[in-house]
Amino acid sequence: MKESEQQHIFNTWLSQYKALLFKVVRAYAFTEFDRDDLFQEITIQVWHSIPKFRHEAAVSTWLYRVSLNTAMRWSMKEKKHSDGRESIEGLPSAHPLLLQEQAPHNDEKLAWLYAEIALLSEVERSLTLLLLDGFSYKEMADLVGLTETNIGVKIHRIKKHLTTQSKKYEHYGV
Structure with a gap:
């Protein structure tokens, strides 16, 4: 698969299924910084997985699978490393979220x-x-x-x- 084709698919899917991804993110990450981190993890995984998509399921079903699996792995990793960390929720963000939710x-x-x-x-x-x-x-x-x-x-x-x-x-x- 050419990178330009992969980029087109990625952009189309993000545009069409952003709400689905945010729903998963919101269920697994509870601070703005964690939601940003998890969203980026999911989008990276979606990007890398596009060439593996075999059209055996609906795109939404496949994206759910990728998103949920990524969120569960991320959640386990975060739990392992959360001991002794201080929350940075109140600090000003150095960069905006990759994509903002449509409505607050x-x-x-x-x-x-x-x-x-x-x-x-x-x-x-x-x-x-x-x-x-x-x-x-x-x-x-x-x-x-x-x-x-x-x-x-x-x-x-x-x-x-x-x-x-x-x-x-x-x-x-x-």
Whole structure:
């Protein structure tokens, strides 16, 4: 594949699927700097993986797979190296984010939902994001390597957990 063709595909995919990538980033990274870092990791992985794309799945499905796998690896790496580090969240940014989200997320309920998703295990986070984007149990099973039955059980538990938490949220007005 020529680099110019790869660049065209990359730019097209980033333009079309930026929201999907940000959704994964937001579920796995919790500070502006971490989101920037993870987004860059994902885009680098997408770039390197373009020649391996075999058109056996939809582009969105394939990008989810690349994004989720990258996010999970990044998350594990960050956990290993986070001990003893000081947060730099309050420092002024030396450079702007590679790409900014389309609109600021000031929606309190959406912020609550992302906070709850962040508390889930990595597999549960992945399944929740896939469910929110309308993936079928079969597609989810193919992406995360579980059986459809196992996906169904996990999704049921996630929904039950989030429903319980949302009732507390509404009751306490958090």
